[in-house]
Amino acid sequence: VPVVPPDTRSRAALGLSVAAARGRFMLQVCKECSAIQYPPRDACSSCLSVGLDWQVVSSRGRLVAETVVRTSTHVYFRERAPWRVGTVQLDCGPSMICHVHGDCVPQGNVHIINRLDKSGHGVLFAVPEKEMPAMEDDPQLRELTCSPKFRRILITDARSESGLALAKAFSGADAAIVFAGEAESWRHWPERENLQRLDNVELVPLDVSDTQSVEELCGEIGGKVDILVNNARFVRPGGVIDGGDLIFAQ
Ligand SMILES: [Zn+2]
Helix, strand or coil: CCCCCCCCCCCCCHHHHHHHHCCCCEEEEECCCCCEECCCCCCCCCCCCCCEEEEECCCEEEEEEEEEECCCCCHHHHHHCCEEEEEEEECCCCEEEEEECCCCCCCCEEEEEEEECCCCCEEEEEEECCCCCCHHHCHHHHCCCCCCCCCEEEECCCCCHHHHHHHHHHHHCCCCEEEEEECCCCCCCCCHHHHHCCCCEEEEECCCCCHHHHHHHHHHHHHHCCEEECCCCCCCCCCCCCCCCHHHHC
């Protein structure tokens, strides 16, 4: 079972998750005195007004302190140690403790990005102010992204119209391996050879309408798959379109 990062948040802090889902860096701003708040709270830290609005603010700041955590009481971070964290003084006022990209230099200028973590909550991450080559390959940043590079992908239906296109795209994006599910391998399909010629693509037996087939593949590669693309057009029997849909899954 995959371990997820800590997921307890205050009601006010859920605003960070909403902003992360929209891909924005937002903080609370006081309607009365315009003070920018961090961490998220219910009343303004300078005038106690409860009128706080989430607004896009400048994400620029300076990495004033940093360290590397080598052990943690939380399993998620223990499995991923060492883990770099630091304190960033934002140009717009507040300072914040955040995750830190490997290319950020101490006392250097940084940007803070707000991304959803694997618990579905917004987390703050300091990245170098200027774009660096291969910046997205940072292992800590990769915990917050779904880039197919170096990842293992499962496409459930290689035979479908999108199967070959998906496999090509993932192979071209440097996926570590692309498993492509194939139901009834004895049944001919035109693109099979083209698919097999792709780098890092492997056909695996999979029929999503057959529980045993799904369980067998899970036992074999379930723990290794990072990204699942379920493109098999299987509609559960019992719906309004009950009937001929089973054929789509095969
Ligand atoms: Zn205020």
